Amino acid sequence: MESTDVKSVENVNDEVDSKILKQLEYYFSDTNLPYDKFLQNEIKEDDGWVKISVLLTFKRLASISKDPLVIANAIQKATSSIVEVNENKDKIRRKPEKVIPIADQEYLNEMIERSIYCKGFPKTATMDELLDYAASLKDFKITKVIPRKQKTKEFKGTLYFTFETKEQAEAFLKLESVKYGDVELEREWEKDFLDQKKVEYDQKLARKDQKQKAETEKYFKKGYLIKADNLTDAVSVDKIKEICSSYEWQVAFVKINEDKLSAWIRLKPVTIAEELLKNIADKTNDLNITFSLPEDSVEQSVLNEMTKEMKGILQMKDKMKRERNKNKGAKRFNNKRKNEDSNSANKKLKTNGN
Structure with a gap:
């Protein structure tokens, strides 16, 4: 015993x-x-x-x-x-003789090359359970288990298995069936999965950009934006407008950037910016400000930001208008109530007088 x-x-x-x-x-x-x-x-x-x-x-x-x-x-x-x-x-x-690999992009890519994406795990699975499952795959040496998580840190039910060699990863992928409990696991190369996610992400961004572009076009047309550079602390919005006026530009808006060295000039949609800049090609100004056309992507980005600001202003005005109407309504109600109370009191006085 x-x-x-x-x-x-x-x-x-x-x-x-x-x-x-x-x-x-x-x-x-x-x-x-x-x-x-x-x-x-x-x-x-x-x-x-x-x-x-x-x-x-x-x-x-x-x-x-x-x-x-x-x-x-x-x-x-x-x-x-x-x-x-x-x-x-x-x-x-x-051990010192076991040199630590350098965590550069090349090494990361090499790890991805021997990693498999797996889907089908219960979202309630713990890290210990996932590690135990990886250890139970006796024919393979899995060197890393990377669970994929939500922003809330909850397990998504999907993960990456990194194998000791690419050959092991390939053999695992070729297995006819791999189950976690009674659930068949979906498997593919991590690289293929990441490539597909990148395509989906790019498509999502493209849709978002298109939506933003359509929203911006409701407020501003492209082709009427000029960048002003070489500003100093002495340059104000009014000074820039004075120079624009001397060039006979019809300006709608001027915004000095945070760096204080540059500004954006939004023109009224009368004459395109390119034509205006051609007309002043041989002219200078007292403040030595230089003017140029922004690249297409930069112009779109600036106009997007201006659209957000414009919408914010309009929303604030709308909110203030609703508040004023609400206060007017309350005032009218209170006045009506006072009149009713006054009339009621007069009626009582007359009745008592009779």
């Missing part, structure tokens, strides 16, 4: 050690460490070493064991691990 109990305890300890090792190897892995800013800052402080007490602030490790000595011993036993423990058993680091 005693021998069985000892073996049972040993099995439990081995299981805990295995979980500790797996978690720490993930923290210091190629797929996590290059992107973990917190750990990156820590390893710079002490030749790569990170205090176990610091690592225990990570909830997933602390959920396995909160005992620093247990964690240190688990790493010490694992001689072939990518991590090691110091002599005092209070710090852990990635």
